[in-house]
Amino acid sequence: MPSSWVTRSVVGIVLATFFSDVGHEMVTAVLPLYLASVGLGPAALGAMEGAADLAFSLSKLAGGAVGHRVKKKRPWATAGYLLTTLGTGAIALVHAFAAVATLRTFAWFGRGFRSPLRDFLLADEVGATHFGRAYGFERTADMIGAFVGPLVAAGLVWMGLAFHSVILWSLIPSALSVAFIFVMTRDREVPAAPVVPAAAPVARDGKLPRAYWLFVGGVLLFGLGDFSRTFLIYLAASAAGEHTGASGVITTAVLLYAGHNLVSALAAYPAGKLGDATSKSRVLVGGYALGVVTNAMLAVAGGTLAWLVVAIALSGVYIAVQETLEKAVVAELLPRERRSLGLGVLASANALGDLGSSVFVGAMLATGHDVLAFAIPACVGALGVVWMGVLTVRRVVR
Numbered sequence: 548m549p550s551s552w553v554t555r556s557v558v559g560i561v562l563a564t565f566f567s568d569v570g571h572e573m574v575t576a577v578l579p580l581y582l583a584s585v586g587l588g589p590a591a592l593g594a595m596e597g598a599a600d601l602a603f604s605l606s607k608l609a610g611g612a613v614g615h616r617v618k619k620k621r622p623w624a625t626a627g628y629l630l631t632t633l634g635t636g637a638i639a640l641v642h643a644f645a646a647v648a649t650l651r652t653f654a655w656f657g658r659g660f661r662s663p664l665r666d667f668l669l670a671d672e673v674g675a676t677h678f679g680r681a682y683g684f685e686r687t688a689d690m691i692g693a694f695v696g697p698l699v700a701a702g703l704v705w706m707g708l709a710f711h712s713v714i715l716w717s718l719i720p721s722a723l724s725v726a727f728i729f730v731m732t733r734d735r736e737v738p739a740a741p742v743v744p745a746a747a748p749v750a751r752d753g754k755l756p757r758a759y760w761l762f763v764g765g766v767l768l769f770g771l772g773d774f775s776r777t778f779l780i781y782l783a784a785s786a787a788g789e790h791t792g793a794s795g796v797i798t799t800a801v802l803l804y805a806g807h808n809l810v811s812a813l814a815a816y817p818a819g820k821l822g823d824a825t826s827k828s829r830v831l832v833g834g835y836a837l838g839v840v841t842n843a844m845l846a847v848a849g850g851t852l853a854w855l856v857v858a859i860a861l862s863g864v865y866i867a868v869q870e871t872l873e874k875a876v877v878a879e880l881l882p883r884e885r886r887s888l889g890l891g892v893l894a895s896a897n898a899l900g901d902l903g904s905s906v907f908v909g910a911m912l913a914t915g916h917d918v919l920a921f922a923i924p925a926c927v928g929a930l931g932v933v934w935m936g937v938l939t940v941r942r943v944v945r
Contacts, residue, residue: 552673552681559731560669563724565688567628570721571658572696572808573703574635575777576801577710578651594909595648599655604898606659611891613664618734620664620887625729627661630654632721639714659898663891665728670878670886671735678875679827683819686871690812690863696720697805755889758943759880763896765938766873769835769931770900772842772924774908776866779859780804781912782845786852803859810863818868819875827876828939834868835932837861842925846918873897876944 578595610627614620634654638647666682673681696717703713784800822830841861848854873893881889904924911920938944 552677553684554672556668556672556732556735557681557684559727560665560672561685561688562731563628563665563728564685565692565724566720566727567631567658567724568689568692569696569699570632570635570717570719570724572693573700573717573720574638574714576697576700576780576804577704577713578777594906595644595651598648598652601898601902602652602656603659604895604902606656607662607894607898608891610660611663611888611894613660614667614887614891615885620667621729621732621734624661624664624668624732625725627657627659627664628721628725628728630657630660632657632718632725635721636715636718639711659894661728662894663887666874666878666890667887668732668734671883675879676823678878679819679822679871680816681819682874682878683816683822683867683871686815686819686867687812689870690808690815690867692720693808694805694812697801697808701801701805755885755892756880758938759877759889761938762876762880762935762944763893765931765934766893767896767900768934769838769869769928770897771903772926772928772931773838773869773897773900774904774924775901776804776807776862778905778908778912779807779862782849782855783852783859786850786855803856806856807859807863807866810860811867814864814867815871819871822872822875826939826945827872827879828935828944830868831872831876832932832935832939834865834872835928835935837865838869839925839928839932841865842921842928846921846925849917849921880944 606627610623613623617623631654634650634657638650638654641647641650669681669685670678699716700713703716704710708716780800780803783803787799818830818834841858844854844858844861849858874890877889877893878886904927908920908924911917911923935944
């Protein structure tokens, strides 16, 4: 990995991402099983994750809009990390579903708000030829954190700690993420642009190009078939015959989920590097296609542990490709002054798709329609593959 683009700020962003995800995934790992232990099943999980995804969507748009209007992005990104830390940690202090759902939503608002601001800071640190690698590096740190977090949670539960204690321990890595984003990152100073002669055509400030909107349309369409990966924990626990009354309940389910995140960690940087070297949009289309295959596999054999393991591994790969290359394409499509807003809109489109899909999957699982729960998202996702494929063939995106 060349060191010229791995600056102090890039390292700060990567460390903040890693520690934030350790804390976040410690909570995510115990949340579905905690809900089940108090008599709340997949419908409640779907509603909670859907509400969190809605807050995620709106906050990403808000973060992008704020970033579009302020010169200094670092303080606002830090505030988002702090909000997530406080909201997630406070879940340990409440017991009612409404309170847990509210705090989960509160935490996800901060998590979403910071995303386009952090992504802008990262793009600002590297040249356009390294967008894929930079976002792949950041996604690798994210997924390593998402691998470590569930393992830490599983270890703490195995040691006899209650769910609320695991959540309290998550405050340590989450607080470290706030420190790293504040201390190590910077707002890069860019010389003022030269004055453009009055006769030259000037695009309106904030206007995003048509190619960008077509791309975001494809992201939203695929996102409607891209439900929360938290459901993988539920599926793994069901397939393994685990129940929340047993000691060491989360072992198999959480280890499989951790394996999913490890696969993503291993795939993210190579996917970004491949996109930089060839075509970002073509690599992304391949990732989307793999996502459709994954959902189809869950529909056909999601209740069989062996096939579920395969689907979880494939999910880890396509999530890495998706999260890395979508942002790299947008960073390449947009000029610097519009990048923050564009990244915010992109993230909102993703979150809106996840919202609809998560609520649908939760409702279908709760009513016993396990095949439809994943077959319908697979069909919708296939439409997203076709959409992106057409944009790539017509060279609307590269």
